[in-house]
Amino acid sequence: MPEAIWISFAFGLGLLIKAVHLPPLIGYLAAGFILSAMAANPSIPISPEPTAVLDHIAHLGVLLMLFTVGLKLKLKSVISPEVIGGSLLHFSITALVFAPGIYLILEVSWYTALMLAIALSFSSTVLAAKVLENKRELRAFHGRVAIGILIMQDLIALVVMSLAAGQTPSQWALIVFGLPLLRPVLYKLLDASGHEELLVLLGLLLALVLGGSGFQAVGLSSELGALVFGAILANHPRSQELAKSLWSVKEIFLVGFFLQIGIDGLPGQDAIIFAIVVALILPLKGILFFFLMLLFRLRARSSFLTSLALTNYSEFGLIVASVALPEWLVPLALSVALSFLISAPLNRLAHPLYERWSHRLVPFESDRRHPDELPISLGDTRVVVMGMGRTGTAAYDALRDTEARLMALDSDLAKVARHQKQGRNVVYADAEDNTFWEALHMPSVEAVILAMGDIEAKLIAARMLRKLGFTGYVVAHTMFEDEAERIREAGANEAYLTMSETGVALASHLEQMAPEFPEPEATLSGPKQPST
Template identity: 55%
Template sequence: MFEVVCITFAFFFGLAVRQIGLPPMVGFLGAGFAVNLVGFELGLPDEAHDILKHVSHLGVLLLMFAVGLKLKLSQVAQPQVLGGGLLHFAVTTAVLSGGLVLITGLVPATALMLAVALSFSSTVFSAKILESKRDLGTFYGRTTIGVLIVQDLIALIVLAIWAGQTPNLWALGVFALPLLRPILHKLLDFTGHDELLVLMGMMLALVLGGMGFQAMGLSSEIGALVMGLMLSSHPRAKELSESLWGLKEIFLVGFFLQIGMSGLPGWSDLAWALAFLALLPAKGVLFFFILILFRLRARSAFLAAVSLSAYSEFGLIVAARALPEWLVPLALTVSLSFVLAAPFNHAAQAIYDRLEPWLQRFDPRRVHRDELPTNLGNAQVMVLGMGRTGSAAYDSLLAVTDRVVGIDADTYRVQAMRAEGRNALFADVEDAAFWRALDCSSLRAVILAMDNLEAKEAAARAMRRKGYEGPIISHALYESHLDRLKAAGATHTYLTMSQAGRGLADHAARAIGLDALPDAPDEPHSEVETTSA
C-alpha cells in the first residue's frame, strides 16, 4: 500500500503542476503534504516516514555522485567559489541572527541556529534545475555547484560541532583515496555498458561513498560526491552518469515527498514561513554582489544568484537535530521557496535580458579569466556545442576546410579540445554579450549541435538578428522540435535517430553490392531542407 499511495499522489500532483508551467518537483512537495494529511487513512503504514527517509537518502547520494562526475577538484578552490560561499554564510548568519534577536526576541542560540539553517541554498533543487537546463558544465553552473559544496561542508561542520562528534581514526583513510583512482578507472573500463555499469555507479555512490564515509564518521553525501570526483576525468564519466539518471530521479521523488511529510503546518508556521520567504530576494541580491566582487560578469553573477535563491534541505537536517520545534515551519519555508524559485530559474535568462541595460552597470572592469571575450578569427564554419555530435561534425569538416571553430559553454571541455589541437573557444550561446561582440562576416555555415532545444532556438534567432543569411544546420531528437527550429531560423534540420538509421541502411546496401540509398525527399510544404527517414 505504501508504494500505491506515494506513487499515485506523486504522479498526479506532479502532472497537475506541470500543466501550469512549474517543474514536477513542486507537485511532489504538495503530494507529500497531501500524503501526510490523508495517506494514513488510506492504509499507509506507520513506518512510511522511515521508508521515505531511506529512499530520499539514496536519491541524494546518487545526485551528489552525479554532480561529482561533472566536477573538477580545482573548481571548489576558485576564489569566487570558496570566498563567495564563506562570505555569504558569514554575512547572512550575522545579520539574520542579530535581526531575529532584536525583532522577535528569540533566544540568541535559537536565532543563531535558525540563521545558519536559512543561510544555505538547496543542493538538490539547484542541481536538478541546472541539470534540466543542461547548464551544469557552464561557468555560472560550475560556480553555483561549487558554492553549494562549500555550503554543504559548512553545514556538516556545524552539525558535527552541535552533536559533539568528530571523525574517527579511520577517517585518515581519506588521504589514501587518490591511490584508488587508477583502480577505479580500470574497473570502469572493464565494467562494460550494461547493467553492471549501473551497479558499479550504485556501489561507488551508496557503498564506498555513502556507507564508507559514514563508517569513518564523515558525511555520506560528501563521500558520494568524492567518489564521483574520482571518476570525473574518465572518458566514460558522462555515460556512467546517464546510466544512473532514471534511478536517481525516482529516488529523489522520495526526497521531495519526505519534505512534504515533515508535518502539517499551522497558522503560526505559515506566518514564520512567509516572513522567511520575504527574505529570499535579499539572499539572491547578496549572492549577486558578492560574485560581482569576485569579478564575475553581471550575467554570470545574476544566473548563479538566481540558482542559489532557494532555501536548503540541509536547513531541515540542522533543524531536525538542533531545533526540532522549528522543523515544520522550516519545511514549509523550504517547500514554498522551491515553488517561488522554480519559475524564476526557468525564466532567468529572459529576466536577465530585460534587466540587462541596468545590470550591466555592475560589470567589473576586469572580468574573471574564464569569461574573456571570444574572437572567431577567420573561421568559415562555426559549430555551437562541442559534445560528441559537435566534435564529430568539427572533425569531419576538417577534411574539406581548416577554417572551423567550435564554441562551447564548458570551459573544461574547451581546454580539453584545445589540448587535442582543435580550434575551440569558450562562450555561452544564451549570453547576449557574446552575440553583440560576434563578427560573423566570414561565416558561411553554422551548425547547432547543443543538446538543449531552447539554446538552439536562441542561437538561431541571434544569428538572424545579426544579419547572417547563410545556412543554419541543426539536428533534433524529436519531430515536434523541427518546426520550432525552422521558426527560429534553421535552414537544414534532420532527426538524429532517423539519420543514424539511414546511415546504417546505406552501409548495409553497400555491403551487399546494392546502390547507395537515395537522399530523403524535401518536405513539399517547407521552404527549408529537412532530412528524415
C-alpha cells in the same frame, strides 16, 4: 498497507503541482502534511504514520543525492574567484546577519539561531539545476557560475553536518586518506559495467555500501562517504552517464525524505508565521548575490540571471536540519516550499524581467569585465566549426589543408586545451550562452559548420547566426530526419543525416578502389555474367 497510501498521495499531489508548472517537491511535502492530518484523526480508518521503512528510504535518498553531487565535483567547475568568493562571502554574510536576528526575535539559543541561519543561506540545487536545464542555460556563463556556487554550498553543508553530528572517528578512519589510490580500480569497474542495470547497481554499491555503510563503520558521516566516492569518479568520461542512470532512483528515494518531513507533524501557527516571514526576506538573498557577482566583475545581466537562479531556500537546508535541528524541520520545509512557489515563476520570466529592469541594473556594472564576458572577435576567419567532437574534428582536419582560414569553438575547456596542444585553432565558447552571441564579431566569416552533439545547441546557433544578420552558408549534421528539418527551419542552409553521410563516404572509398577489385569468378549457380 502504508506504502500504497504514501505512493498514491505523493503521485497525486506531485502531478497536481506539476500541472501548474511548479516543482513536484511541493506536492510531496503537502502529501506528507495531509497524511499526518489523517493519522491524527481517529475517524479515518487508515494509519499512514512514519515507519522504519520510510526513514530508511529517506536516508538512502540523501546519500544518493550527495553521491551525484560528488560526480559533478570537478575542480574546474568551482575554482574561480566568483564561485569560491561569491559562495563563501554570501554564506558568511547571511550567517552573520541572520543569526543575531533569529536569536533576538525567536528567543532561541545561539546554536539554534546559527544553525537556522546556515540552513537558510543555502540555495536549492534541485530547483536551480532543473530551471537552468529547462531553459538550456546549464552551460551558459551564468549557469556555470550558479552551479559552481551550489556545489560550494553543498560542500559547506556537508562540513556543517559532520560537525553537528558530533561523531568520533575510529582509528580505522585513516583508511579514508588512501581512497584516491582506488581510482584506477573504480574506473575499470565503471568501464566494465556497461550502460544498463549493472551501471545503476555500481552506483548504488559505491554510494550506499562503500560510501554510506563503509564510512559509518569507521565512525565517519555516511553522507561524507557518499560524496567522497562520487568525487573520486568525477573526472571519469562516463561520470555523467552514471549520474543520469541514478537520477530516477535518487528522485524516488528523495520523495520519501520529503514525505517523512510532512508525516512527522503538521505545521502549527508558529511554523506558518516563520515560513511567511522567511519568504518575505527572500529577495534580500538574491540582492546580496547580485552585488557579490558585480563585485567579481560580472556584467549586470549575468549577475541578475545568476542571482535569480539562487534566490530560493534549499533542500540541503532540510538535510542539515535533520541532523542538527530536527525540531525545526517542518518550519524549514514550509519555507523551502514557499521559496519554490516564488522562485520557479520568476526564473521562467528571468530574461523579460532583465530587459524591463536593465536600465536600472546596468549602472551598477564595473568598468572592468570578467575574462569570460569579453567580446569574441573571429578576425579574418572564413570558416567556423562549432563543436569539436569526432565529427567537428574530422571536418576541421578535412578543411585544414585548404586555404580556408579556420577557427573552431567548443564549450568544453578540457577539449579546447587538448585541441590547442595538437595545433588546432580552437577557442572556448558556448553556443547556448546568449552572452557569447551578444559579444561576437565575425566580419569575414563565410561558412559555419554546426557539429555540436546537442540538437538544441544547433537550433540556437542557427537562429542566432541569422538574427545577427549572417548571410553565409550554415551546415549541420544530425541523426534524425525530423531534427534535420528543425535545423533547416531555424536557419541552416542544409542539415545532413549523419548515418546517410557515413554510407556515402564508405561508397566513395569503394569507388576509389574499384580498379583494384578482382574479377568475379564463375559460381555453381551459372556462368560468369558480363559486367555492366
